[in-house]
Amino acid sequence: MVTSWNRPTTLIVNKKAIQFNIAQEQKRLKSGQELFAVIKADAYGHGAIEVAKTALLQGVNGFCVSNIDEAVELREAGILLPILILGVVSPTLAPLAQQYDLTLTVANEEWLRYVATNNDLDTQKAPLKVHLKIDTGMHRIGFNKIDDMVKSVQFIQSHPLLTYEGIFTHFATADEEDTTYFDEQVATFTEFVKKSPVKPKYIHCANSATAIWHEDCPTNIVRLGIGLYGLNPSGDVLSLPYELKPAASLTTELVFVKQLHVGDKVSYGATYQASEDEWIGTLPIGYADGWNRKLQGFKVLVDGNYCEIIGRVCMDQCMIRLPKYYSPGTTVTLMGEDNGQVIDANDIAHYLETISYEVLCGISTRIPRKYV
Incomplete structure (x- = not known):
């Protein structure tokens, strides 16, 4: 999809906010702990390369991504710090990971045996680094039997082109008030680590929620x-113990303004009807941009005023009800701050009955990213 650089709709990414959020967590790190910036899914829609370069300036120790293509993109952009791929990568791609000095997640012994049997790793390069993923209760990927984990560690130890660098897990309920299931997962992970034949360099389980509420x-x-x-992992379930600053704001402009009269209907399905004479404005953003069709009835900000989205959101446009006439070209804030009023990704997510992650990742590449 082509990026619409000549349209006034823009996702603005504040690099200072990203550095501030990193610094907030760095203050809390204990001796021996490192901070890896998770920039999968194009840095949650913020732009992976720019966010990685911003995080480098703040002194992060490494990066996490979802798949090998995201990792290669960073390497080819000149990012040299460790990169851990959190998802399962086909064992056929192990040589590519070794070539780019990437760290892979291993979820079962069969993966290791395939890599060893096919003998495609380069003996002239450094061994391939792997982290064993432990399934402590997410039931997504990973080892769920200690014996299988032990055999895999022993296998890695016997293979000169593999390095057992880490063991890790992921928690299902770290962002919830009830810690019962979380505590069970911690106990399971602790037992796996205890039974590992050797202790690797990295033993990790802290995503944002775990780091914030389970130090x-x-x-x-x-x-x-x-x-x-800069967003609360729990939405609004748990309070943050320290300040975070949202890094992204989404703005556009009024491209057309007209007056409706009583009985005039708006957009597909004629689901909105004016009950009085009123001003409406058209915005150049729609569901093809990730501005969800279900946002009819939600609000945006114009000159510090909350303005309702009226009628159905279209593929490329949507309409809002204005408190008075505003000229085309007037700034409209869909996410961010305007004259002291704020709409953040959690507000949008709450209206859509989803989470902020989905809101951010759903912002289409048709919308250009501007870094300030």
């Missing part, structure tokens, strides 16, 4: 994801 977890890497971008 005592056995981890020497904090994988800072949504917190990096």
Whole structure:
């Protein structure tokens, strides 16, 4: 999809906010802990390369991504710090990971045996670094039997082109008030680590929520994801113990303004009807841009005023009800601050009955990113 540089709709990314959020977590790191910035999914829609370069300036120790293509993009952009791929990568791509000095997640012994049997790793390069993923209760990927983990560690130890660099897990309920299931997962992970034949360099389990609300977890890497971008991982379930600054704001402009009269209908399905004479404005953003069709009835900000989205959101446009006439070219804030009023990704997510992660990741590449 082509980026619409000549349209006034823009996602503005504040690099100072990203650095501030990193610094907030760095203050809390314990001795021996490192901070990895999670920049998968194009840095949650903020732009992976620019966010990585911004995080480098703040002194992060490494990066986490979802897949090998995201990792290669960073390497080819000149990013040299460790990069851990959190998802399962086909064992056929192990040589590519070794070539780019990437760290892979291993979720079962069969993956290791395939890599060893096919003998495609380069003996002239450094061994391939792997982290074993432990399934402590997410039931997504990973080892769920200690014996299988032990055999895999032993196998890695016997293979000269593999390095057992880490063991890790992921928690399902770290952002919830009830810690019962969380505590069970911690206990399971602790037992796996205890039974590992050797202790690797990295033992980690802290995503943003764990780092924020469960500081005592056995981890020497904090994988800072949504917190990096300034949002509360729990939405509004738990209060943050320290300040975070949202890094992204989404703005556009009025491109057309007209007056409706009583009975005039708006957009597809004629679902909105004016009950009095009123001013409406058209915005150049729609569901093809990630501005969800279900946002009819939600509000945006114009000159500090909350203005309702009226009628159905179209593919490329949507309409809002204005408190008075505003000229085309007037700034409209869909996410961010305007004259002391704020709409953030959690507000949008709450209206859509989803989470801020989905809101941010859903912002289309048709919308240009501007870094300030």
